[in-house]
Structure formats: structure tokens, C-alpha cells
Amino acid sequence: MNEPPISRGFRARQRPPGTRDRVPPGQHLVSDFPVLSAGPTPEADLASWRFGLDDGASPFAEWTWAEFNALPQTEITVDIHCVTTWSKLDTRWRGVTIDDLLAAAGLSEAPDAFVMAHCEGGYTTNMPVADLVDGKAMVATHFDDEPLDPEHGGPARLLVPHLYFWKSAKWIRRLQFIPEDQPGFWEENGYHMYGDPWREQRYDGD
């Protein structure tokens, strides 16, 4: 493609010093926490809430809210990047890593190479297992020491901070391990299958 046209007088807003190398291309920093979802925010009933792991069509582990909160807790501080171009640095989360979930289910490794994450309301998103294990991801229940707000995915959301934030599926209910990568809800609607912010994989074909 040719050189982009120059917008005369268009300038970057001042950015906090030392943050430049933490902001992927096409992203900008925000201090608030915007919301992106495709429909109404579901209200969860913690009494009937369950989180489960499936091997294909077969469930192999399931936890109630109380059981889930009794699993080993991990706290992480990470930068997050939304495909709608905002990034937020040093966000603090608490939850259960996928490694600890697999261990609690009695497995030393995941049953298949890919995952479809299933959420309340029928949303789904896909990713390779390699992006979830070895401390890379968790099912988060707390943000900044507070229970996660429903509009930010509470009571529990997936957190895969190194991918665009739609992969960190809100209102997570199941992780389904599958042998081949398949598009989830956002991916069916034009978003990238993998979604690496450092390679600007926003949309299908990027």
C-alpha cells in the first residue's frame, strides 16, 4: 500500500512516560475500564452457577461456586488490550489458573490441543490450549480485590491477557477441549481466529 495520507495537525496525546513499549500497534491507553459485549449483561445466580471442563462432548470436571472458590488462588497483574483499540496497564486479577483447574480435575495435561470457551448467553470463543497453560491464563473471579462486576464478566471470566480481550470470555461456564480449532461467536462474526495484539490480528485475514 502507498504511504498513508497525512492528517495535518493531528497529534498524539501525551502518554505516561515509559509506557510506549507496552502498548501494541494501533492501541491507546485508557484509565477507565470500557465494556464490550454483544448483548445484555447476564445476572448470575451463584446458587446454581457451575463451572466445568469437557473433553469433546464428555464433561470430566465440574465445580459449584463454593468449590471453585476453594481451589488454589493466584493473583496476577497484567496489561490488557481490547480490539476496539484501548489498552489498560497493570490490571490486577485473582482467580484459578487453567493449570490448577486441570490438576484439580486429576490431569497432568489437557486432553486436546484446542479449546472452545462457552459462556452464559451462548457466547463462545476459541484458542489453542498452549495459550491457556503454563500460567498464561486463569478463570478470574476478582478484579482489584473486588468480586468481578457482571458487566466486566462476573462472577467469573476467562483471562488470557496476551490475546485481544474478547478471548477473555465473560461469564465463562465451560472450557471444552477439542482436537481442532473452530471459530467461536466473535470469530464467526469476522474477528481473528487467534487475536495477537502485537501482530494486530484484529479481523479475519489480518
Added chain:
Amino acid sequence: MTAIEVAAPRLAWRIAEVREIIDETPRVRTLVLDVPGWPGHRPGQHIDVRLTGEDGYAAQRSYSIASAPEAPMVAITVERIATGEVSPYLASEVVPGDRFELRGPIGGYFVWSVASGGPLMLVAGGSGIAPLMAMLRHRAAVGASMPARLIYSSRSHEDIIYRDELARLAAAGDGLDVVHVLTRARPADWTGESRRIDAEMLARLSFPPSQRPFVYICGPTSLVESAARTLVTLGHDRRLIRTERFGPTGP
């Protein structure tokens, strides 16, 4: 077509030229864009705009397409956020003849066309009217007459975007009603709704859940959250409610 164009990714960056600028309200402008090679869009989809400054700094933001697919050019309607990086440039600095990059159309879920059917129930706050306007313009352009209703929240009478055009569309007698809601200042003779959109208002003004309307809600996050939650409480099927959230604050 050259080989390079064929090999280009589906969502290639294109160069748009600003053909016309319409002052909609004191804080909102519409940019009418000539986009060579534009592949067409469905009402509700958006584009990503990328501005590049003289020092090479580039920034991108999403803007809904406000024009109907039937219109000859692509229009976006931008509200100036005073503390923002991109919107003040688009809403105040840009002049006809300026060029910048964009790509799209993007989004396959927050879309409606006449083929989707009705009734069509639209709830907008502020600049959130933009993608819903694409739906209403499309509906009018193809001469459809399924029931449609827009509930549109603005801060004041002078902040109503597309005010005259909405009045014309609503007067066409083709099944569209427009209900304005003003949240801050009201003209002395205002007899319409005058508070934030709430449960009582939505219960009174929406198509009943039994008619299974297709619901599209767009605007500031707080308005979208509360309207969507309320409609679910009123008995609307959450699978028929689609939302687009523009940003943090509300009118």
C-alpha cells in the same frame, strides 16, 4: 483489477476522501466519505478509521456507518469528546478534500436489514443513533413498512442528531414512530419524555415481548447496560437483544 488488489487481505485499508461535512449539533458532525473500492455494508456495521500525523504517529478508532447501503457514499457521525485524541480532530479539524485511511465494513452481529424482519425496536443514546440511522435509512430506502420504533435519548433539543430527517421519516406514515427523550435541558413547550430512559418508559413504549421485536441498543455503556437489563426484566428474549457500546459516559 491488478494482482496486488486480488491478493490484498479482505479488510484492506482504503483511502477515503471527505466530500461533505454536515454540522448535526454543536458537538457532532457527519463526514460524507468517498471510498474508492468500497465493498458495501449492512446496516449496523462499523469502520475503523486510522489517522496518521505529520510525525508518523497513527491512531485508530471505530465509527459506525450511518448511511444506508443504498446511499452513494459512506457517512460517519462523530461526537467530539473534549478530552479525546481522535474525535476532536474528526469533529472539528477535518475539511472537505482531506483524506485518511479506513477499513471495513466490520461486525457481523449488530446488523439488521429488511430481510431480517420486524418489528424493529431501536434504543439510542447520543451518537449511538448512528448505526440505528443506517437501519432506518435502509428501511425507508427499500420502502419497507414493518413496524419500527426508535426511542432516542439526547441531552437537549439542540443535541438531537438528524432531528429534521427523523421527523421526516416518522411523518412518512410507513410504520415508524420516533420517541425523543431529553435528559437535561428541555424547550419551554416540550411535552415529550424528559428523564433518563427507565423501566416505566421502556414498558410503556416498547413493542410487547409477545411480538418478539428485534431490539438494537446503542450508545454510552451506562445507557446500553441499563436498557438491555430492563428489557430482559420486562420479558424480552435476550437472544433478540443486540447491543453496541460506544464509550464510558452518558448524555
